[in-house]
Every structure is written in structure tokens, then in C-alpha cells.
Amino acid sequence: MEDVGVGIVGLGNVGSGTLTILAENAGQITLKLGFRLCVKIVSSLDADTRTLPEALGAVERTLDWRRVTTHPGVDIVAELVGGTTVAREILETAIGHGKSVVTANKELMGLHGPDLWDKAIQAGVNVAMEASVAGGIPIHAVLREGISGDRVEALYGILNGTSNFILTEMEKRGEALEAVLAEAQRLGYAEADPSADIDGFDARSKLAILSALAFGERITPSDIYTEGIRRISQMDFQYAHRLGHTIRLLAAARLTRAGLVLSVRPALIPQSTILASVRGSYNAVWVKGHYGEDTFYYGRGAGPRPTGVAVVSDLMRVAREIRYGNPERVSPFAHERLGEYDPIPVTRQTRAYYLRFRVVDRPGIIAALAGILAEKHISLDAVLQLPCEDKKAVPFVITVEPSSEQAVREAVAKMSGLDFLIEPPLAMPMETGL
Amino acid sequence: MEDVGVGIVGLGNVGSGTLTILAENAGQITLKLGFRLCVKIVSSLDADTRTLPEALGAVERTLDWRRVTTHPGVDIVAELVGGTTVAREILETAIGHGKSVVTANKELMGLHGPDLWDKAIQAGVNVAMEASVAGGIPIHAVLREGISGDRVEALYGILNGTSNFILTEMEKRGEALEAVLAEAQRLGYAEADPSADIDGFDARSKLAILSALAFGERITPSDIYTEGIRRISQMDFQYAHRLGHTIRLLAAARLTRAGLVLSVRPALIPQSTILASVRGSYNAVWVKGHYGEDTFYYGRGAGPRPTGVAVVSDLMRVAREIRYGNPERVSPFAHERLGEYDPIPVTRQTRAYYLRFRVVDRPGIIAALAGILAEKHISLDAVLQLPCEDKKAVPFVITVEPSSEQAVREAVAKMSGLDFLIEPPLAMPMETGL
Numbered sequence: 080m081e082d083v084g085v086g087i088v089g090l091g092n093v094g095s096g097t098l099t100i101l102a103e104n105a106g107q108i109t110l111k112l113g114f115r116l117c118v119k120i121v122s123s124l125d126a127d128t129r130t131l132p133e134a135l136g137a138v139e140r141t142l143d144w145r146r147v148t149t150h151p152g153v154d155i156v157a158e159l160v161g162g163t164t165v166a167r168e169i170l171e172t173a174i175g176h177g178k179s180v181v182t183a184n185k186e187l188m189g190l191h192g193p194d195l196w197d198k199a200i201q202a203g204v205n206v207a208m209e210a211s212v213a214g215g216i217p218i219h220a221v222l223r224e225g226i227s228g229d230r231v232e233a234l235y236g237i238l239n240g241t242s243n244f245i246l247t248e249m250e251k252r253g254e255a256l257e258a259v260l261a262e263a264q265r266l267g268y269a270e271a272d273p274s275a276d277i278d279g280f281d282a283r284s285k286l287a288i289l290s291a292l293a294f295g296e297r298i299t300p301s302d303i304y305t306e307g308i309r310r311i312s313q314m315d316f317q318y319a320h321r322l323g324h325t326i327r328l329l330a331a332a333r334l335t336r337a338g339l340v341l342s343v344r345p346a347l348i349p350q351s352t353i354l355a356s357v358r359g360s361y362n363a364v365w366v367k368g369h370y371g372e373d374t375f376y377y378g379r380g381a382g383p384r385p386t387g388v389a390v391v392s393d394l395m396r397v398a399r400e401i402r403y404g405n406p407e408r409v410s411p412f413a414h415e416r417l418g419e420y421d422p423i424p425v426t427r428q429t430r431a432y433y434l435r436f437r438v439v440d441r442p443g444i445i446a447a448l449a450g451i452l453a454e455k456h457i458s459l460d461a462v463l464q465l466p467c468e469d470k471k472a473v474p475f476v477i478t479v480e481p482s483s484e485q486a487v488r489e490a491v492a493k494m495s496g497l498d499f500l501i502e503p504p505l506a507m508p509m510e511t512g513l
Numbered sequence: 514m515e516d517v518g519v520g521i522v523g524l525g526n527v528g529s530g531t532l533t534i535l536a537e538n539a540g541q542i543t544l545k546l547g548f549r550l551c552v553k554i555v556s557s558l559d560a561d562t563r564t565l566p567e568a569l570g571a572v573e574r575t576l577d578w579r580r581v582t583t584h585p586g587v588d589i590v591a592e593l594v595g596g597t598t599v600a601r602e603i604l605e606t607a608i609g610h611g612k613s614v615v616t617a618n619k620e621l622m623g624l625h626g627p628d629l630w631d632k633a634i635q636a637g638v639n640v641a642m643e644a645s646v647a648g649g650i651p652i653h654a655v656l657r658e659g660i661s662g663d664r665v666e667a668l669y670g671i672l673n674g675t676s677n678f679i680l681t682e683m684e685k686r687g688e689a690l691e692a693v694l695a696e697a698q699r700l701g702y703a704e705a706d707p708s709a710d711i712d713g714f715d716a717r718s719k720l721a722i723l724s725a726l727a728f729g730e731r732i733t734p735s736d737i738y739t740e741g742i743r744r745i746s747q748m749d750f751q752y753a754h755r756l757g758h759t760i761r762l763l764a765a766a767r768l769t770r771a772g773l774v775l776s777v778r779p780a781l782i783p784q785s786t787i788l789a790s791v792r793g794s795y796n797a798v799w800v801k802g803h804y805g806e807d808t809f810y811y812g813r814g815a816g817p818r819p820t821g822v823a824v825v826s827d828l829m830r831v832a833r834e835i836r837y838g839n840p841e842r843v844s845p846f847a848h849e850r851l852g853e854y855d856p857i858p859v860t861r862q863t864r865a866y867y868l869r870f871r872v873v874d875r876p877g878i879i880a881a882l883a884g885i886l887a888e889k890h891i892s893l894d895a896v897l898q899l900p901c902e903d904k905k906a907v908p909f910v911i912t913v914e915p916s917s918e919q920a921v922r923e924a925v926a927k928m929s930g931l932d933f934l935i936e937p938p939l940a941m942p943m944e945t946g947l
Contacts, residue, residue: 215807228822373649374810376811377808378806379808396661
């Protein structure tokens with residue numbers, strides 16, 4: 080059977096990993112498909128000087144991505160450049176020329192996935208995006224096919240490897256966030272500007288994509304309440320452990336009676352849950368299905384080769400559909416609004432919360448805080464204070480029974496004006512139901 | 514777009530779960546597909562007296578499965594009866610009449626999967642079997658699509674929920690296997706004849722299917738060394754814990770330089786591995802990919818609704834391929850022999866081993882056992898003895914450095930003749946590399 084032609088735009092980490100796998104694993108790929116995947120042309124800003132794997136044979140190189148998207152021998156274009164401006168143009172041009180596309184671009188698909196899908200379906204081509212979320216975990220295949228018969232009720236993820244590395248190293252080594260971050264930057268695990276990772280924006284894009292797939296709704300990053308990990312300190316780990324929990328940057332999409340609650344934020348999770356065993360730069364996704372109950376998926380979140388596997392697996396699937404004549408006819412993003420899955424503000428959720436304070440020690444503090452909680456109809460669960468030498472900055476924790484986030488936020492805002500507080504209270508949900 | 518017609522043979526647990534989901538979740542299913550899945554006919558030995566979900570509308574019932582496999586309105590036949598005789602006839606008849614098939618039958622697919630696939634490809638129809646292994650975990654979608662670009666190097670599974678329930682309850686409650694098994698039987702978690710579960714045969718069928726998919730080889734259950742959990746006792750958990758391990762019935766398929774080693778057997782696994790957190794009747798699969806590294810999948814192993822999700826997801830995938838014209842053209846079982854993945858006997862593997870003895874205490878025992886190990890060129894790693902009152906049946910453990918299983922078996926056979934042993938030594942591999 081005739082080869083399927085592939086064009087690749089972008090030869091960074093993911094592009095290189097993809098070419099390595101296409102070259103080295105060609106034997107298995109051909110056996111699984113019944114035909115060959117053939118790389119016809121690659122494009123990057125340094126394509127003229129790059130060494131490509133010999134096993135790929137003759138591959139055209141170009142500095143101009145438009146040559147890839149219009150190449151007559153190319154059936155599928157893999158966009159591996161990232162960003163949202165040129166990348167979008169690449170995908171739209173490819174689709175406009177009747178090419179199917181494979182992308183690793185979470186930011187673009189998080190923002191414009193539904194529109195790109197609509198264009199692709201009109202053009203009768205496919206969009207594959209397994210590599211855009213949790214590189215090594217085939218979570219798209221799982222949601223799109225593996226458990227497509229189920230009705231997803233909740234999806235929890237650890238979707239940012241850098242912040243998970245930082246939190247779990249803090250936990251392991253007892254060091255401050257700044258120290259661990261600095262080392263991660265030195266080792267190249269974190270960017271010089273770490274904001275996308277540690278402020279939650281990277282995980283937010285990924286959750287926008289996954290929750291759109293899981294719930295069939297048009298969800299954009301702005302629907303997702305997002306809070307990063309900058310305020311997490313050693314004392315929070317100590318208190319969390321005392322409570323039988325640990326802390327992770329948790330991406331959550333939960334269906335409630337009122338609608339879909341979406342958030343990316345640090346949360347306490349029980350140490351006994353399998354999510355707590357996700358350490359270092361690994362990613363994980365936990366899905367609660369109405370029929371299939373709990374399933375859990377774990378793997379590398381990034382890296383040239385794990386993400387390359389996602390790109391190559393997508394190329395294989397799309398190639399199979401091209402050769403055997405089966406383009407997608409229904410967008411995995413937003414089928415049609417069922418209404419029941421409308422996103423609602425996170426302030427409408429009900430959760431137990433962990434409230435951590437640092438105060439100048441003096442009488443009457445608990446009474447003042449408890450008074451504010453009572454005023455907001457929030458039931459106090461426990462007060463916890465670990466030994467502390469420094470009387471000028473005494474940490475302690477109050478946990479509260481399940482309460483509306485709106486009430487908790489109002490209480491925290493009111494508490495923040497109290498003169499014995501050294502900093503505003505830190506509030507984190509306790510995901511005890513995991 | 515025109516409905517796709519479904520016929521169901523077998524209305525036991527899985528069949529009932531499937532019908533429930535098809536009825537209740539029809540709205541989402543139709544949105545995801547762009548057309549309806551319509552149940553036309555069901556067959557079971559009590560089909561005439563069964564109450565079917567009203568939302569399914571008019572459904573023909575029959576006591577004769579042949580009416581399902583030949584029904585002109587049926588595009589896909591779901592075989593949910595189990596066993597290997599009638600079930601095989603059902604699948605072959607359906608395929609012969611140009612119907613695609615969905616099956617939850619691990620025993621049949623483990624034994625005859627490759628042949629049934631060959632017949633289906635000749636007939637231009639599809640065979641879907643997600644429900645045949647680890648009901649709630651979409652491991653087929655993962656291997657067939659999600660990570661199809663990777664080269665699998667090893668696959669480990671906890672594939673039998675009953676034996677995992679028994680082992681983890683023994684661990685939690687400190688009770689003997691017999692007591693936990695009796696309770697599991699009383700609660701309906703274990704069959705009156707528990708052999709298929711606790712002797713490893715159920716897990717063996719599942720491993721035959723998964724390793725065929727993962728390695729693209731024609732693998733039959735007889736290629737798999739199989740040993741059950743009957744000899745595991747409380748003292749084994751105590752010693753395993755002391756060694757930082759726990760015990761699970763582990764299905765393993767590992768690629769070595771010599772070939773593929775396949776086994777289902779109790780093994781020591783580190784307590785720190787995520788596999789150790791799989792408790793109760795849950796299942797899990799751990800895949801080591803050459804490019805994508807470690808991925809891990811976890812969920813319900815059985816149950817009407819989780820397995821029903823697998824059946825319905827398969828029906829949706831096959832229906833999509835029927836409507837949009839894309840039958841499989843390549844068997845997922847055995848593409849063609851690459852040779853490198855030929856199964857080899859487990860005796861050729863190299864592993865660390867745990868050897869547990871029960872002896873009548875007297876001088877010279879360690880010397881005698883160590884002498885036999887030395888004779889077989891096996892290096893002793895540690896000798897471990899926990900306190901014991903009963904001098905007439907003293908347990909202790911020897912762990913040995915990585916050695917060939919052949920040598921370990923020869924040593925164990927020779928030790929078994931020693932008169933101070935109360936029972937033959939129990940040998941289990943230590944899967945320290947997980």
C-alpha cells in the first residue's frame with residue numbers, strides 16, 4: 080500500500096524526538112500500519128544545517144514552513160513549534176491545503192482548539208493533539224475512544240511537571256520553594272521565567288483541552304480559576320502531613336448539580352490516594368466515570384521521546400484514517416451544548432478548606448478568627464499548631480468543614496484586615512474525596 | 514446519518530451493564546458519534562422473560578443466538594456469553610455473515626484471538642475486545658493507538674481482581690489465605706471453585722492478549738509460566754515488608770536479549786512502586802516503553818458497569834468505522850514475526866529471588882542451604898529471621914543476588930530433599946526494578 084507523506088515544522092526537542100522514533104522504529108510502525116510513514120520535508124530556522132537520522136532517507140529541508148504546508152507529497156503536517164501566532168497560521172494553512180495536522184501545542188489548542196476543529200471538519204481532514212497534554216500519557220486516546228461510552232463526572236490531573244518536581248522536592252528535602260526552583264532552573268528543568276509553570280498557566284491550557292474532551296463542552300482557559308504554588312512553604316507540608324495529606328498543584332474539573340467547576344490550584348490531597356504517589360516531573364490524570372468508576376493514568380509529562388511517542392502515535396492514527404478513508408466527522412471538543420456542563424465559578428463549589436495563618440502570638444487570636452468563621456456560617460473542624468520557637472511569626476492551621484468557597488473567601492478577606500496577621504491567610508481546598 | 518444496529522448475545526452481568534449504559538447514556542453517545550447506536554435484538558437463555566430498559570425502545574428478543582448473528586438490521590454483534598465453544602461459534606458465525614464483533618471474552622481471545630482476527634480481516638469486518646482484559650481500564654486503546662508509536666520493552670499487570678483482593682486483605686487484616694478466600698466466596702467476590710482466579714489462569718489469558726498487542730507476536734497461554742497464590746502465607750507478608758516489599762500476583766512480559774519472558778506468578782514488588790498501591794479488586798497495567806518510558810494505567814478490573822463501558826466504547830468505535838468506512842486492515846495480534854520477540858522459557862530469566870523456608874530448628878541449617886546455593890553459583894544476599902516461638906516450625910528467608918531462574922530451581926529442588934525442611938522452599942522473584 081502507498082506510503083503516507085509526513086511534513087514536520089519545528090525541530091526542537093519534540094521535533095527531534097519524533098524524527099528519532101520515526102527513523103529507529105520504522106519497522107514496527109510499518110508492520111502495525113500495513114504501509115510506510117515517509118518524512119518528505121522538514122522545516123526549522125536552522126533546517127539547512129541540521130543532521131537528520133540517516134534511516135529517514137532523502138528528506139527535503141526548508142527554512143520556510145509554507146513549503147511544508149503546501150508540499151504535494153505531504154498528507155499530514157506535524158506542527159511542533161509552539162506559541163499561538165505562527166503555529167495557528169501553520170495549522171490553518173495546512174488545513175486549507177487539505178492536509179491533516181498533528182500538534183503538540185497545548186496553548187494553541189487550549190485557546191483555539193474548537194475553531195481549528197471546525198475548520199478541519201469542513202475541510203474533511205483530521206486534527207490530532209495527543210502530544211498537547213501530558214506528553215507520555217495517551218489520555219486523548221483514553222477519553223476519545225477507550226472510555227468514550229462513559230459519562231465523566233470528574234477529572235483530576237497533575238499536569239505540570241515542573242511545579243510537581245518543585246513541590247515534591249520541597250517535600251523530600253525540606254527546602255524552601257525558592258531554593259528548589261533555583262536548582263531546577265540551574266538543571267534546566269525550569270525556565271528562566273518560570274511563571275507559566277509555577278503560576279498554573281501551563282496546567283490551565285491543558286485542563287481546558289482535557290475537560291473539553293471529557294465533557295464535550297467548549298471550554299476556554301478563562302473558564303478556569305487558576306492559582307499557582309508561589310505561596311506554598313515548608314510549614315504547609317508539615318501541617319499537611321500532620322493531617323495525613325500532601326500538597327499538589329491539582330487541575331480539577333468536577334461536575335456538580337449547578338454545573339462544571341474548573342480550577343488549577345494547590346490543594347491538599349490524602350497521602351493514601353494514588354495521586355499522592357506522583358512525584359518529580361511525572362504527570363497523572365484521574366478520571367471518575369459514572370459507569371466505569373475510577374481510572375488513573377500516569378506517565379512522563381514531557382521530554383523529547385515521550386512527547387515524540389505521542390506525535391508518532393497520532394501520525395499513525397491519522398495516516399491509517401487517510402489510507403482507509405475515515406476522517407473524523409465529529410469534533411471531540413464541543414459536540415453541541417447539552418447545557419448540563421456549563422462552567423460555573425469556582426466560588427460556588429463546596430469543599431473542606433485548609434487555612435494557614437502566620438501571626439504575632441497574643442491572646443484572643445483563635446477567638447477572633449473563629450468569630451469570623453461563625454459569622455460566615457463556616458464550621459470549624461480542627462485547630463492545629465506545631466511547636467514553634469519564634470513568637471513573632473507563629474504559624475498555625477485551621478481546617479473547616481465543607482463550606483462554600485464564596486463564604487471561605489469572604490472570611491479570608493475579612494481576616495486579612497486583622498492586625499495580628501503577618502500575611503494574609505493561605506486557603507487551600509482539601510480534596511478528601513479522592 | 515443512519516443508525517448503526519447492535520445485537521447482543523448474553524444478558525448476564527456484562528450484558529446488563531451494557532444495556533443500561535446504552536439506554537441511559539444514549540444522548541452523549543449520539544452526540545459523540547453523530548448517529549445513533551440502536552439495539553435491534555438481544556439473546557439469552559431467559560430473553561423471553563427479561564425486563565429491558567424502556568429507553569431502548571422496541572428490541573426483539575430471542576432464545577436462539579443465531580437469530581442475532583444473522584439479523585439483517587444488525588451491523589455489530591456483541592458476544593457476552595463467555596467460554597470458548599459456543600462463544601467461538603457465535604463470533605465465527607457473525608463474522609461469516611459480515612458483522613463486526615465486540616467481545617468481553619478473555620479466554621476465547623487469549624486462545625483463538627489471532628485466528629478470529631484473520632477471519633475478520635478476510636471478511637472486511639472488525640473485532641473489538643477492550644472488555645476482555647481489565648474491564649474498566651482502556652488498555653487496548655492505549656496499546657493499539659495511544660502509544661502505538663512506542664516500542665514496548667516490558668509490561669507488568671495486576672490482572673486478576675479476586676487474587677489481588679485476597680492478597681491485599683491478607684496484608685491488611687493479618688489473616689490466612691483460607692480465611693480471606695472463604696469470606697470472599699461468601700460475599701460473592703470469589704467463585705465456589707476459585708481455581709481460575711487464584712491459580713493464575715484468568716490472569717494468564719489476559720496476559721496472552723496484552724502481550725500479543727504490546728509486542729505484535731502470536732502468543733498463546735501455554736507460552737506463559739503460571740503459578741498461583743495458594744502458598745502465600747502471613748509470614749511471607751511479614752518478611753516482604755521487612756524487606757521493603759509487598760506481594761502481588763504479577764503478570765509480566767519482559768523483552769530480554771534472548772527473547773520474551775512471560776509469567777504470571779506471585780512476586781515481591783517494592784512498596785515504593787505505584788503498583789504496590791493497587792489494592793482490593795482493582796487492576797493495573799504498567800508499560801515500559803523504549804521511547805515513552807514508564808506509563809501506568811489503573812481502574813476496576815471487572816463489574817457490570819466498568820466492563821459495560823468497555824463494551825459500549827468498543828461498539829462506538831466499531832460503529833464509527835462502519836459508518837465512515839474504515840475497517841481494520843492489520844491484525845493487532847500478530848503482524849508478522851520480527852523474530853526478536855519469540856517467547857523463551859522463564860527459566861532463562863535473571864532475577865533476585867526470595868526463598869522462604871520452614872524448618873525444624875537445629876545447628877547447620879544455614880550452612881547446608883548456603884552450600885547448595887554456592888554449588889549452583891548463586892550469591893546469597895541476606896538471611897532474615899523474625900522472632901518465632903515455635904522451634905518445630907521456624908520460618909526464615911534467604912534472598913539471593915540476581916541469578917538465573919534455572920539455577921534457582923535446581924537449588925530449590927536439591928534443598929527440598931533436606932530432612933530439616935517442613936515443606937519445600939517457596940521461591941518468588943523480587944521485581945526490584947519496577
